[in-house]
Amino acid sequence: MAMVMQRPNSTSCSRTSGSRSAFAAYVCVALLLTGSAACKPAAGTARAAAETFLDAHYVRIELQASFDQSVGLAREKVREELELTAEVEAPEATAKPRIHYKQINVREKPGSVSFVYELTISPEGSAPFTREVMLTVRRGDGGWKVSNFTES
Numbered sequence: 516m517a518m519v520m521q522r523p524n525s526t527s528c529s530r531t532s533g534s535r536s537a538f539a540a541y542v543c544v545a546l547l548l549t550g551s552a553a554c555k556p557a558a559g560t561a562r563a564a565a566e567t568f569l570d571a572h573y574v575r576i577e578l579q580a581s582f583d584q585s586v587g588l589a590r591e592k593v594r595e596e597l598e599l600t601a602e603v604e605a606p607e608a609t610a611k612p613r614i615h616y617k618q619i620n621v622r623e624k625p626g627s628v629s630f631v632y633e634l635t636i637s638p639e640g641s642a643p644f645t646r647e648v649m650l651t652v653r654r655g656d657g658g659w660k661v662s663n664f665t666e667s
Contacts, residue, residue, distance in 0.1 A: 561628040564659035565650045574614045587662040613637040
């Protein structure tokens with residue numbers, strides 16, 4: 516019996532900062548072998564810029580990487596976060612929460628695109644909760660970058 520894998524039509528994507536299960540690893544390998552990139556948008560696109568920022572800022576919690584992916588007001592917000600956390604070092608044993616996100620809305624304007632993502636945040640030992648993040652990306656000399664972000 517042949518196994519047929521279909522690329523999902525949804526824009527839902529699951530990215531985690533914790534360890535992956537054997538099943539998830541199997542699925543990732545299967546997707547790579549079939550040439551499908553279900554969770555990864557095409558490089559150089561507005562969506563790729565938005566999700567690169569999401570991964571850096573929320574999933575991996577690497578503020579410098581999100582700073583590098585931002586311009587304008589977004590860059591100022593991340594700079595403030597960098598300053599506020601400069602003296603704080605989290606113990607290595609501190610577990611990062613698992614973050615899953617899915618795109619729930621997109622609005623295009625000339626020169627910019629706004630994306631709304633629903634984040635499901637699962638801290639270790641606590642109940643999961645959701646947040647919405649709106650990212651606006653603008654095309655500039657260096658390609659698409661996040662120019663603003665808000666959480667609700």
